[in-house]
Amino acid sequence: GEDVEQSLFLSVREGDSSVINCTYTDSSSTYLYWYKQEPGAGLQLLTYIFSNMDMKQDQRLTVLLNKKDKHLSLRIADTQTGDSAIYFCAESKNAGNNRKLIWGLGTSLAVNP
């Protein structure tokens, strides 16, 4: 079945690291994504990882993928108040040209000064 789960809320202090977790059920997923939605804005692609990778790092962002446990995490180092947003985990299959996304509910990250 298709199911992506995330915890709904996370609160951290400015300067700490944030870790947002996601689990998915479909082992045939080929790409896993993290999107960010700031208040009043659209969905912004933060990063994605191909299913044959374990880790991907991009500046303050680190994505870890445990394919065996179907667990994906997003670590934000030195979290800033501007990182406050909703973070969505999503998966897609390589269904030809149709990479429709299956989404989690989103994790609302609050960064406290």
Add this chain to the structure above:
Amino acid sequence: EAGVTQFPSHSVIEKGQTVTLRCDPISGHDNLYWYRRVMGKEIKFLLHFVKESKQDESGMPNNRFLAERTGGTYSTLKVQPAELEDSGVYFCASTEQSGLGYTFGSGTRLTVV
């Protein structure tokens, strides 16, 4: 490069009325997707166009929803007649031929009263 543009940004209509949402994708992007987020639920796929053709419309809720993509450029999503459960945020996204890395619009918030 202009991003994905959606309008209106907000629409409040009465039950039974008709509403048409519009999406202008990034120029040259063959793939265009519609997604919807109903309050408290996950973002759900509605349909996918490749140029002017509907590639996958498996997520369309019912026949009150009609999507078109004239000449493979902009797309419209018409809801007729609107029901209360149609309220939510409708997102449009476009991608290049490879299909990775969606660019989303800011969404249209539809409220049916």
